[in-house]
Amino acid sequence: xxxxxxxxxxxxxxIKLLTAALTSxxxxxxxxxxxxxxxxxxTTALALARALIADEERHNPDLTIIEPTYCQQDDLIPLSVxxxxxxxxxxxxxxxxIEQIRELTRFLAQAxxxxxRLVAIILNVxxxxxxxxxxxxxxxxxxxxALLILTTDNIESVPPTIIxxxxxxxxxxxxxxxxxxxxxxxxIKVDPVVLNLAGGSVSKAIAYQxxxxxxxxxxxxxxxxxxxxxxxxxxxxxxxxxxxxxxxxDYWQHKAWENREEKLxxxxxxxxxxxxxxxxxxxxxxxxxxxxxx
Numbered sequence: 161x162x163x164x165x166x167x168x169x170x171x172x173x174x175i176k177l178l179t180a181a182l183t184s185x186x187x188x189x190x191x192x193x194x195x196x197x198x199x200x201x202x203t204t205a206l207a208l209a210r211a212l213i214a215d216e217e218r219h220n221p222d223l224t225i226i227e228p229t230y231c232q233q234d235d236l237i238p239l240s241v242x243x244x245x246x247x248x249x250x251x252x253x254x255x256x257x258i259e260q261i262r263e264l265t266r267f268l269a270q271a272x273x274x275x276x277r278l279v280a281i282i283l284n285v286x287x288x289x290x291x292x293x294x295x296x297x298x299x300x301x302x303x304x305x306a307l308l309i310l311t312t313d314n315i316e317s318v319p320p321t322i323i324x325x326x327x328x329x330x331x332x333x334x335x336x337x338x339x340x341x342x343x344x345x346x347x348i349k350v351d352p353v354v355l356n357l358a359g360g361s362v363s364k365a366i367a368y369q370x371x372x373x374x375x376x377x378x379x380x381x382x383x384x385x386x387x388x389x390x391x392x393x394x395x396x397x398x399x400x401x402x403x404x405x406x407x408x409x410d411y412w413q414h415k416a417w418e419n420r421e422e423k424l425x426x427x428x429x430x431x432x433x434x435x436x437x438x439x440x441x442x443x444x445x446x447x448x449x450x451x452x453x454x
Contacts, residue, residue, distance in 0.1 A: 188327040190308040195331030198363025201311040213275040228254035228287040261295040278306035285310040286317035300325040333360020394444040
């Protein structure tokens with residue numbers, strides 16, 4: 161039984177609970193895997209699904225996976241596809257939409273074809289639209305011959321009505337040593353700063369390191385000597401995707417804390433709060449101008 165979860169690192173508590181459920185056969189209608197991104201929730205959900213449907217096929221008819229999507233001309237683009245193909249949707253937020261939950265309802269209404277039960281994995285359930293969240297409640301109450309596995313990076317944003325209908329399995333951030341071990345196993349060497357910034361998340365560590373590896377030398381620090389340099393650096397920053405602008409702000413903040421530059425930390429926190437709702441170029445120009453003047 162332990163071999164099922166052999167690829168999961170640093171989540172002994174979660175694995176113990178799931179293994180006990182599999183051994184006893186007492187599996188609830190729904191699980192809610194909670195914890196920061198990049199700590200193994202999705203990998204564990206897939207491992208549990210494979211254990212229940214006893215089939216290694218990639219496209220198993222008894223398994224469905226739902227994730228947040230972007231809407232483009234009435235087509236739904238999964239978040240994973242958007243990231244893989246580096247697609248941009250301006251400031252649109254990826255959401256799980258009611259059309260996807262209706263499709264889930266149709267899936268749950270069928271009988272399993274190869275297994276004793278169906279398994280539905282819903283990733284980032286905090287991304288449900290209000291209508292989708294309401295539609296999901298009936299499936300959680302009456303899933304038929306199915307197990308629903310929900311994951312969330314932010315349980316505070318999950319409707320209480322959904323939380324109350326699922327068995328919660330907490331996933332913990334990885335320790336620094338465990339994080340470094342996992343990354344080393346993946347053949348990824350990271351800056352020590354990255355280990356501190358990642359907060360125990362493998363995916364965050366990889367994202368931070370990739371940013372640092374590709375960062376132009378001009379963006380090594382926020383300090384500028386002239387207004388023209390400030391403007392040039394602001395433009396260069398805005399060529400980055402918004403998520404990478406946020407990662408850059410985090411990186412600069414960490415360096416500022418190390419150097420006890422409290423005002424710079426405050427300026428960067430203000431930029432981070434404005435990026436999703438303001439003109440990014442203007443936000444960065446204001447920040448770097450303040451840095452230059454001080």
